Structures are given as structure tokens and as C-alpha cells.
Amino acid sequence: MKSAMTDMADNNNPSSRLDSSSGLNPKQISVAVELGIDVATLGSAEAVVEAIESKLGKAAEEQCARWFVISVLGHLRKAKWADLSDSGLNEARQINLAKDCLAVKGFSSSLRIVTKDARSKFRIVGFSSSKKIEKVVLATGTKAYKIASYVILEAELVEQQAKKKARSRKKSKEPRSELEKAEKTVVGRRAKRRGYSEDEFMSVVDAAEVTSGKQQAVSMSKEEFADLDVALSNSDTEIIQQNWSDQQDEERWSRILGLLAGVGFFVCVALLFLW
Numbered sequence: 001m002k003s004a005m006t007d008m009a010d011n012n013n014p015s016s017r018l019d020s021s022s023g024l025n026p027k028q029i030s031v032a033v034e035l036g037i038d039v040a041t042l043g044s045a046e047a048v049v050e051a052i053e054s055k056l057g058k059a060a061e062e063q064c065a066r067w068f069v070i071s072v073l074g075h076l077r078k079a080k081w082a083d084l085s086d087s088g089l090n091e092a093r094q095i096n097l098a099k100d101c102l103a104v105k106g107f108s109s110s111l112r113i114v115t116k117d118a119r120s121k122f123r124i125v126g127f128s129s130s131k132k133i134e135k136v137v138l139a140t141g142t143k144a145y146k147i148a149s150y151v152i153l154e155a156e157l158v159e160q161q162a163k164k165k166a167r168s169r170k171k172s173k174e175p176r177s178e179l180e181k182a183e184k185t186v187v188g189r190r191a192k193r194r195g196y197s198e199d200e201f202m203s204v205v206d207a208a209e210v211t212s213g214k215q216q217a218v219s220m221s222k223e224e225f226a227d228l229d230v231a232l233s234n235s236d237t238e239i240i241q242q243n244w245s246d247q248q249d250e251e252r253w254s255r256i257l258g259l260l261a262g263v264g265f266f267v268c269v270a271l272l273f274l275w
Contacts, residue, residue, distance in 0.1 A: 024048055025136075027083060027123040049118040064121050065098035065111060072148040073097075075127040075140075076158045082124060089157075100151045101144075110144035 023045040032039045032048050035055040042048045053060040067084065074081045081087065084094060101107045115121050117133050126137040127145065139145070152158060 023119045025119070025123040028052070028121070031122045045118040049121050052122055061108065061111075062095065062098050062102065064115060065102050065107075066094050067122055067124065068111060068115065068144065069097045069101055069148045069151070070094055071125045072127070072145060073152050073157060074124060076149065076152060084124075086124075097151060097155065100155075101148050104147045104151070106143050107147045110142055110147075114138055114142050114144045 024039075025045075028045065028048055029039050032042075032052050035052060037048070037051045037055060039048055042051060056063055070081070070084050070087050070089070073087055073089075079086070084091075087094070089097075101111075115138075119133070119136050120138060123136070126135070127140050128137050129140060131137065131139040
């Protein structure tokens with residue numbers, strides 16, 4: 001009886017009717033079922049993923065990026081997740097992270113290459129230094145992973161130790177110009193969500209930087225002025241001392257000359273009397 005009930009339950013469960021060799025993940029099946037797709041008629045991961053993308057339409061790339069970014073977040077946190085909800089982020093936050101990544105040049109094309117295998121889409125995947133597609137493990141050296149890591153770091157969603165490690169890897173392997181482009185794009189997206197245009201926001205940032213530069217220049221000028229003031233004070237002291245010394249010498253010679261003149265006068269008077 002129990003065996004019969006189990007068989008009936010398995011028959012009512014779409015995932016149990018799929019061939020285990022199809023490579024489908026329970027989450028992929030769950031996504032398909034939520035979209036109203038009859039997975040029982042689909043016998044492979046490729047067919048199910050294709051049906052999901054067809055159902056999602058333009059939102060397919062965004063949803064694929066969402067699963068990928070949350071997978072990267074789990075890897076940076078060294079956590080083992082099975083679903084998007086395990087991240088603790090609400091749906092809106094997850095989608096915003098995906099959009100921030102898609103806004104960075106090169107992410108979309110890299111993501112398509114990275115998730116070319118249907119088993120890597122619409123599910124949590126793992127990461128390591130090398131790709132192991134049979135275990136659904138992707139490489140950490142791809143542009144998609146680096147950009148996703150950068151966006152996550154900027155959103156301050158990982159612990160400080162993980163941030164330092166990721167930043168060190170990022171600095172050693174990716175050109176600075178690419179990081180600056182990614183930073184500008186992410187900052188621009190956040191600015192738009194806060195009611196600024198990207199140009200306006202960057203102008204504010206530039207103005208802040210200029211102001212900071214001016215303050216630094218003023219600070220340096222004050223320091224230089226202080227040094228100059230000390231130098232001038234020392235110079236003035238030396239000049240005053242020199243002038244005082246010269247004045248004393250002049251007075252000394254004046255006294256000597258005056259004394260000699262007095263002696264000469266008395267000598268002259270004495271000679272007049274003697275004559």
C-alpha cells in the first residue's frame with residue numbers, strides 16, 4: 001500500500017518523471033513550473049531552459065543574471081545555498097544587483113558564454129579556479145564573475161576579509177581602466193535610482209573631488225606660508241643682529257675719533273702757551 005502511494009506521488013511530481021540523466025536541477029524545474037511550463041513533456045535541461053527563456057522573454061537575461069550574481073555572493077560568503085532566498089536579500093535587491101551587473105560593458109556577453117550550458121542557468125552554481133561543468137562549477141577568472149564580485153563589493157554585501165581577498169584578486173588580474181568603467185557604471189545606476197541623472201551625479205562627485213583638491217591646496221599653502229614665515233623671521237633676526245653689531249661698531253669708532261680729537265685739541269692749546 002505504501003509503495004503504491006509512493007508511486008502515485010512520484011507520478012504527480014513532474015521532476016520524478018524526468019530522466020535523471022537530463023541534468024535538470026530541482027530549482028530549474030521549480031522555475032519552469034511557476035511559469036506554467038509542463039516539464040513532464042520536456043526530457044532535457046536544454047529543453048526546459050529554452051522553455052523558461054521563451055516564457056520570460058526580455059526578462060530572461062535579467063533573471064539569468066540574478067541567479068548568477070546571487071551564486072557569486074554565496075561563493076564570496078563561502079556559503080552553500082540552494083535557492084535565491086538563502087541570500088537573505090529580497091527580490092528587488094537581487095534584481096537591482098543583476099541590473100547593475102548588466103549595465104557594465106562586457107558582463108552580458110561574458111554571462112552568455114559562461115552559462116552556455118543549460119545546466120548553469122536559473123539555479124545556484126558553484127565556483128572554483130577552473131570550470132567543471134559536469135559538477136556545475138564555473139570559473140572565477142571570467143569577466144562576468146569579476147564584474148559581479150565588484151558590484152557585490154561596492155554594495156557592501158560581504159565581510160571585510162572576503163572583500164580584501166576579492167579586491168586583491170581583482171587588482172592583480174584586471175586592468176584598472178576596466179574597474180573604473182565598472183565603478184562609473186554602477187555609481188551611475190545608483191544615482192538614477194536616487195533621482196539623479198548619471199551626468200548630474202558624476203558632476204557632483206567631480207565637484208566634491210575638486211573641492212577636496214582645493215582644500216588640500218589651501219592646506220599646503222598655509223604650511224608653505226608657515227615655513228616661509230619662520231624663514232623670514234630667522235632672516236629678520238639675523239638682519240637685526242647684523243645691524244645692531246654694525247651700529248655698535250660705528251658708535252665705538254665715533255668715541256675713539258672723538259677722544260683723539262679732544263687730545264689733539266689740548267695738545268694744540270698747550271703748544272700755543274709754550275710758544
